Structure formats: C-alpha cells, structure tokens
Amino acid sequence: MIAKAMSILDIARNSIDVNLLERIACKVRRRIEWSYNPGSRLEQKHLDPAKLIDRFERYQKITGVEINFEDKRVLELGGGPLLGWAYLAKARGAAHYVFNDMALNESLIHTDKAKRYFAEHVKLINQYYKKTLSSDLIVDNFLELSNEKAEELKIKNASVDLVISNSFLEHPNDPLGVFEELKRVLAPGGVQYHFVDFSNHLGTFDPFEKLYAVPKENVHDVEPTLNGLRVSEWLALAEKAGFNQSKFVPYLVESESLSSIVNADESWKKLGNNDLASRCGWIVIS
Numbered sequence: 001m002i003a004k005a006m007s008i009l010d011i012a013r014n015s016i017d018v019n020l021l022e023r024i025a026c027k028v029r030r031r032i033e034w035s036y037n038p039g040s041r042l043e044q045k046h047l048d049p050a051k052l053i054d055r056f057e058r059y060q061k062i063t064g065v066e067i068n069f070e071d072k073r074v075l076e077l078g079g080g081p082l083l084g085w086a087y088l089a090k091a092r093g094a095a096h097y098v099f100n101d102m103a104l105n106e107s108l109i110h111t112d113k114a115k116r117y118f119a120e121h122v123k124l125i126n127q128y129y130k131k132t133l134s135s136d137l138i139v140d141n142f143l144e145l146s147n148e149k150a151e152e153l154k155i156k157n158a159s160v161d162l163v164i165s166n167s168f169l170e171h172p173n174d175p176l177g178v179f180e181e182l183k184r185v186l187a188p189g190g191v192q193y194h195f196v197d198f199s200n201h202l203g204t205f206d207p208f209e210k211l212y213a214v215p216k217e218n219v220h221d222v223e224p225t226l227n228g229l230r231v232s233e234w235l236a237l238a239e240k241a242g243f244n245q246s247k248f249v250p251y252l253v254e255s256e257s258l259s260s261i262v263n264a265d266e267s268w269k270k271l272g273n274n275d276l277a278s279r280c281g282w283i284v285i286s
C-alpha cells in the first residue's frame with residue numbers, strides 16, 4: 001500500500017512542473033494573506049518591549065542619521081499592531097503623534113497582553129531616556145490612531161512635520177500614491193525618514209535569493225507583500241511626487257558578488273549593482 005502510494009508520488013513529481021506548482025502556491029498564499037487581517041492577533045514578535053527602542057537607536061548610531069522629534073507633529077506609517085515608536089517619540093519631545101497602520105485593530109491595544117507589553121516598554125523608555133512617562137498615551141491627546149491605507153489618510157493638509165516608518169515602504173501596492181499623500185499632509189519644511197528593508201523577507205542567507213531570479217514584475221510570486229522597488233526608484237518617485245530633496249543613507253550594503261546579484265534577471269540588472277546590493281537603510285526626503 002505504502003509502496004504504491006510512494007510510486008504514485010514519484011510519478012506525480014516527475015510529471016508535474018515544480019516551478020509551476022510553486023507559482024500556483026504563491027498565488028494562493030497571496031490571496032490568503034491579503035484577505036487575512038494581520039491585525040486580528042498579537043504575535044510573539046510584536047511583544048518584545050526592548051526591540052523597537054534598540055532598533056531605533058541602532059539605526060541612528062550606525063547610519064549617523066539623527067531624527068529630531070522636539071515639538072514635532074509626527075506621523076508613523078505602517079507601525080504594526082502596538083503603537084510602534086510612539087512612546088519613544090514622546091520621550092524625545094514630540095508634540096503630537098498619528099500612529100497609522102492599515103491593519104490596526106484598536107481592541108488589541110486594550111488586551112492584557114498588550115498592557116503588559118506597554119508597561120514594560122515604557123519602563124525601558126523611561127530608563128533609557130531618563131523620563132517619567134506613564135503608559136497611558138492612549139487617553140492622552142498626544143496620540144491619534146489611524147487605520148487607513150497610507151495612500152488615503154484622513155488627516156488634514158499640512159498637519160504633520162515629521163513622517164517616520166520602519167519596514168513599511170517596501171509593502172504598499174501604490175507607492176506613488178503614498179508619496180502624493182505625504183506631499184499633501186506634510187507641512188512646509190517637513191521631513192520623512194523611512195527605514196526600508198530591500199531583502200526578499202524570506203530569511204534566507206542570501207537576502208535577495210529568489211527575488212532577483214524572477215522578472216521584476218513577478219516579485220509578488222516570491223513574496224506576496226513586497227512591491228520590489230529599489231533605492232533609485234524610490235528617489236525618482238519622491239521627485240515625481242514633488243519632493244525636491246531625497247537621499248538614501250545605507251545601514252547595510254551587501255557584496256555585489258552575491259550570486260543572486262551576479263545572476264539577476266535583466267529587469268533588475270538595469271538598475272545597477274549598487275542599487276541591487278543595498279540591503280536596508282533610510283530613505284530621507286524633504
């Protein structure tokens with residue numbers, strides 16, 4: 001019986017195009033992921049109270065980028081389920097904070113799990129920045145929650161001085177729409193700092209494995225939530241949206257001799273190796 005099943009499996013394996021199967025599986029996965037609301041539960045990765053502080057300080061120290069929060073009206077985009085850098089911004093002197101994520105589920109913020117996380121997070125913030133914040137930002141006028149898509153924010157024109165995001169910009173389906181919306185909500189002199197992760201998001205040793213192997217327009221087949229834009233494309237989009245100063249400040253650049261880069265599909269190669277090797281860093285726009 002088992003032998004019979006094994007031989008049927010062997011026949012199937014030999015007669016089916018594995019690549020085709022993989023592409024179908026990716027398409028199914030993409031459909032499921034887009035219909036599944038990531039705001040419906042808290043995962044362990046969201047509940048580390050030190051992670052966001054450590055990440056922010058590390059980004060600043062390694063890149064030399066200093067974000068000034070003092071008296072700023074801040075907008076954080078795609079901040080995840082648990083208020084992202086809101087407490088950190090408050091500790092660093094921000095005046096107001098709009099916390100956005102299209103999957104934001106406010107009821108999660110009031111769960112016991114989240115409350116324990118906030119209490120511990122604020123304790124660390126207070127230790128690190130020598131402050132005495134309470135964890136009650138939610139009832140404070142400081143915080144405003146926004147669960148719209150970043151392309152369609154409800155906030156007023158010119159009402160924000162500083163936009164920040166971490167690992168968000170690589171996800172929106174309509175990247176130009178996001179920048180056009182930011183052009184609308186940013187006050188004159190406003191600045192944006194987006195920390196972007198250009199990897200394949202698959203956790204592979206070579207961070208671009210599979211990604212550069214497929215034509216650029218098929219990037220969704222590799223990782224359903226990525227838009228696949230590289231540094232030069234972001235800077236060009238920022239210009240198109242009307243921002244006249246933008247730059248990339250790298251945090252980590254991989255070797256151009258990575259096999260994924262050397263063997264990249266032509267559609268990626270035309271961006272240039274320098275661009276393909278950028279693994280993560282700040283897109284800074286003013």
Ligand SMILES: C[S@@+](CC[C@H](N)C(=O)[O-])C[C@H]1O[C@@H](n2cnc3c(N)ncnc32)[C@H](O)[C@@H]1O
Nearest residue numbers: 078079080101102103149150166167168171172
């Ligand atoms: C990789 S997570 C990053 C979360 C958090 N910033 C962090 O560093 O842990 C990307 C987040 O962006 C949100 N997102 C993706 N596209 C979005 C859009 N168009 N508008 C608003 N949020 C979006 C997702 O819901 C998700 O929570």
